[in-house]
Amino acid sequence: MTGGYSLLVADLIGVAVFAASGASAAVAKRLDLFGVGFVGFVAALGGGILRDLVIDAVPPLAFADWRYAVTAVxxxxxxxxLHPQLNRLRRTVLLLDAAGLGLFTVLGTLKALDAGVPAVGACLIGMLTGIGGGLARDLLTGEIPVVLQRDIYAVAALGGAAVVVLLNRLELAGPAPLVLAAAAITGVRLLALYRRWSAPVAVP
Incomplete structure (x- = not known):
């Protein structure tokens, strides 16, 4: 399997995961079929569209390649x-969201580096790619975006993006290390939820 094909497959998996996360949140809000499809589409592709616009890759891949939109829908x-078979929708949403965060952060950082973006900028773009879909999903379903609350979310993405940049500098950015980096971001996010870790907030 070539590197380009591997990245495509990973990207589409990330799209499917975030689409499922967005759709699950929409189902929990009792939206109709169009609403569920729209929220899933935006949750899956919002971060990637933002990434492509920032690195001047136009038209964004979400519109240029039909496989992305079809996968999301x-x-x-x-x-x-299938939602009746998905027990505890909230837990399902959180698990899928954490997995999508890991995959999209890694892929967004890699694409920024490939576009010639310096290390710090690549980390920020990777983080934005990871959190963009979840941010759009929460806004569309009337929730305060997770990234704006105390949860360890954007911080996990930023840390994972930094690891990807380091691996790239060390010429270790192969499939296995990158999968581990995505898994680490997902693991940190889930562990933070389980242990109820949070960032500090201002005292009123």
Whole structure:
């Protein structure tokens, strides 16, 4: 399997995961089929569209390659019809969101580096790619975005992006290390939820 094909497969997996996360949140809000599909689409592709606009890759890949939109819509529709079999929707949303955060952060950072963005900028773009879909999903479903609350979310993405940049500098950015980096971001996010870790907030 070539490196480009591997990245495409990983990208589409990330799209499906975030679409399922967005669709699950929309189902929990009792939106109709179109609403579920729309929220899933935006949750899956919002971060990638933002990334592509920042690195001047136009038109964004979400619009240039039909496989991205089709993957997002199919995953969303599947969640709409299969949600009775998905127990505890909130836990499902959180798990899928954490997995999507890891995948999209890694892929967004890599694409920024490939576009010639310096290390610090690549980290920020990777973080924005990871959190963009979840931010859009929360806004569309009437929730305070997770990234603006105390949860360890954007921090996990930023830390993971820094690891990807370091691996790239050390010429270790192969499939296995990058998968581990994505898994680490997902693990940190889930552990933070389980242990209820949070960033400090201002005292009123």
């Amino acid at each position: 199919c995953a969303s529709v599947a969640v709409f019809y």
